[in-house]
Amino acid sequence: MILPAMMLAVAMQAPDSSQSLPPLPAATAVEWTESGRLADQLLSPYCPGLTLSNCPSPSADSLRRVIHSQLVAGQTSDQVVAGLVEDFGEGILGAPPARGFARVLWIAPWVGMVVGFLIINWLVRRRRTAPAVAAPAASALSAADQERLDKAMRDVQ
Secondary structure, rough: OOOHHHHHHHHOOOOOOOOOOOOOOOOHHHHHHHHHHHHHHOOOOOOOOOOOOOOHHHHHHHHHHHHHHEEEEEEHHHHHHOOOOOHHHHHHOOOOOHHHHHHHHHHHHHHHHHHHHHHHHHHHHHHHOOOOOOOOOOOOOOOHHHHHHHOOOOOOO
16 A cells, blocks of 8 residues: 555656656665565566566666665565555566465476376386287198199299
8 A cells, every 4th residue: 555655756756857866765785685686576567577677667667666665664575575466466476376276386387297207107117018019920821722832833933
């Protein structure tokens, strides 16, 4: 709830062509690192498919500044993310949360790999232990057929 008001305040300070960006609040190295980590993990609501750190939109820059300001004000990363999810929905998260039905999205790839490995292993073992196919045995001719064959061969010569 407070996030839209802060974004509006930052947007009101947005630079035009003759102004420079307002300075960011003083921050420790930890706050800068955490601010950058959050921007790398969150998807931009303004640039579909891009993280917040890669989005060139001025609105994304405002949102990055809001995140940084909230961290400097003493909020934890979890609190900042919870506020963003409340305002923009779970689509802002770079990865689905590992709870409820979304847990399937985390588990399914691993289950698929294990099942695939087991199937390949079963096929390889089956192929190794399969008996070799024997060539069909020559059929034995009866004595009468053998005699006719011999006579036919003598006639040909």
